Amino acid sequence: MYGLAAGAGNRQVMKSMDRLKGKVAIIVGATSGIGEAMTNLFAQEGAKVVFTGRREELGKKIEADVRARGGEATFRRVDANSEAELEALADFTAEKYGKIDILCNNAGILISNEFTQIDLEKDFDATIATNLRSQFAMCKHTIPYMIRNGGGSIVNTASIGAFFAMPFQVSYAASKAGVKQMTRSLAIAYADKNIRVNCICPGLTHSGMEKSGDAFDNAVLPLVPVKRAAQPIEMAYGALYLASDEASYTTGHDLIMTGGLGLQ
Template structure:
């Protein structure tokens, strides 16, 4: 098992990519804290992991709230005694914030996708630095590299912020043994509250591998970066996009 005896927090772990990451981490031996605003779905994922010989706990947390972050990390340390891995997976889509050019949409995207990752990275890195080791994986997007005419432009801005926040944190915390990397998924099947399936289908011919990705394909990349196999990898991007941004 590749995460034996590790303790991991996965934000946005109630569904989609976060759920796939939580389940894979548990299968690889980690105790997993599933954090999400969606309590019922998060509790269901946790119950399922615990019923299949895994170890997991649900904590309700809004990643844009500093108080929720303090409580989430405290609960994790209280229950499992340490924190080895943080996956900042929670995020909202640029098609989920109403008007595509609104300031409210911008503020909401930045609060969840950028500020949420800043809070988690900063608080977790301080905890990990005490132990002299740890791995943080921030889920950005191909929109952290390229723009898109669809959805709110704040989405790309927030994902670009994640990409460079990751590098800054990697340089800052590297000497203390904390690794920080970003993952950049391409087009996945429509997520909860995201764009509809029809829009997604249009992305297939534009993707070199000629298909959408699956959440498990992102989860394997996150697992690799979280694990000790990535012990010399920090401050960099893992692109999982079927070749989309190679174009």
């Protein structure tokens, strides 16, 4: 296959190769966009998936659709800003399946503002809580299960904003740079426990956060060398590689997927 089938959106477009057969995966922030695509793809590739978000109706529909296709996915309503709910998510998954092999930390929000107009609570604190603190907390509560299981793979969602300036999304850029450095630090901290920790760094991707034709899309799209935004499934394939045993010698890596944005 060359390129992406038109309208591929959040669904897998290639034949399943059972790349995650027998694995148990948690995907945090998966009721739309990139996380939804990860849920569909990981289940298609044989994983038992527990996925989350706050929008229960969407979560239940994704769960039903995956099951209708013969996959295994369970939706849990979890507020990523609550450490207690994240801890309960790790406990629930380990109890249900006996182990946790894969954790994808993907919940995120993007707030645009001129810097001096930023409300520290509604913008900065909320962004750090959802984009960085939730990943920190989920790693904290999942790693003990991975150690007990002899290893695991963590894939955090950072962003091109971890590398490049975002003058109207300063809180977001700071949160994603934090994700990148947390990822590297945990990769070293748990290398000897056979736990790999990597991150994906999406560029412009059409999702719940970035819609075709909105102001951010209009500003960034002309700068993208491949002249289009990504579909969520293209980001999910990057996460799939890092989550799978195919990436067994890869840890602390930032997988930048931007259609060439940022290279020049």
